[in-house]
Amino acid sequence: YRQRHTKETRLSKFNQTEIKAMLGSYTKVLFVRDPFHRLIATFLQGMGISPSFSSFVQEVLDSGMHHGSLAWKPLVSLCRPCLIQYDYVVVFGFLRQELGHLLRRAGLPVGSLLPELTDSQVQWTYRWLSEQMFSELSAQQKKQLSHFYRWDLAAFPFSSSFLSE
Numbered sequence: 001y002r003q004r005h006t007k008e009t010r011l012s013k014f015n016q017t018e019i020k021a022m023l024g025s026y027t028k029v030l031f032v033r034d035p036f037h038r039l040i041a042t043f044l045q046g047m048g049i050s051p052s053f054s055s056f057v058q059e060v061l062d063s064g065m066h067h068g069s070l071a072w073k074p075l076v077s078l079c080r081p082c083l084i085q086y087d088y089v090v091v092f093g094f095l096r097q098e099l100g101h102l103l104r105r106a107g108l109p110v111g112s113l114l115p116e117l118t119d120s121q122v123q124w125t126y127r128w129l130s131e132q133m134f135s136e137l138s139a140q141q142k143k144q145l146s147h148f149y150r151w152d153l154a155a156f157p158f159s160s161s162f163l164s165e
Contacts (some may be wrong), residue, residue, distance in 0.1 A: 023084060029102065030079055033092035034161045035072075035149040037126050040133055042071040054136045061144050076151040091157060093126070127160075134162045 011019050033041075043056045047069065050056035060072050070078065081089075088105075090098045103110045134142070146153070146163045153164050 027088070027106070028084060028086045029088045029090060030081065030086040031090045031092065032075055032152075032156050034126075034158045034163075035074065035152050036130055036134070036145070036161055036163050037092065039072055039145075040126070040129050042069070043133075047071055052136065053133045054138070054141065057137060057141050057145065061141065061148060065148075074149055074152045076155050081155050089156065130162050 011022075014022065039057065039060065040053075043050075043053050050059055060068060063069070065073065065077060076082070079086075088098075088102055090102065100110045137145070142163075149163055152158070153161060158164060
């Protein structure tokens with residue numbers, strides 16, 4: 001499928017037989033991140049114009065599934081984990097451990113290719129940020145966010161997410 005496959009070609013441009021053959025020929029890796037951490041990162045990067053995290057979350061909730069930014073849309077609506085059989089799911093916060101395993105499985109040298117990752121520091125920082133940001137939200141916003149991301153929380157191992165509490 002090389003002649004039709006370029007960086008910009010979407011899977012939807014192929015028929016079902018081509019899609020099945022193409023996906024079967026690739027190692028499919030999905031990188032996932034706790035949806036609440038994605039919201040925090042998006043807010044901190046200034047992608048929302050809101051002055052507070054609470055008002056940013058309200059923008060996200062008001063935009064809904066169809067009008068929202070890719071930065072905060074639920075992952076299941078973007079990567080279709082129920083339709084695509086991913087070979088690996090790599091969870092943000094465990095990158096060093098999981099990328100090392102993935103590189104070993106691919107037969108690549110682990111030490112020279114991995115950047116210096118400090119997963120425990122990242123996890124601690126996001127835990128602290130999550131506590132701070134979550135406390136700014138109303139009970140209604142917390143409930144709505146949990147509902148908005150319910151499929152992500154069901155599909156991926158985010159058991160320590162503030163949204164699953």
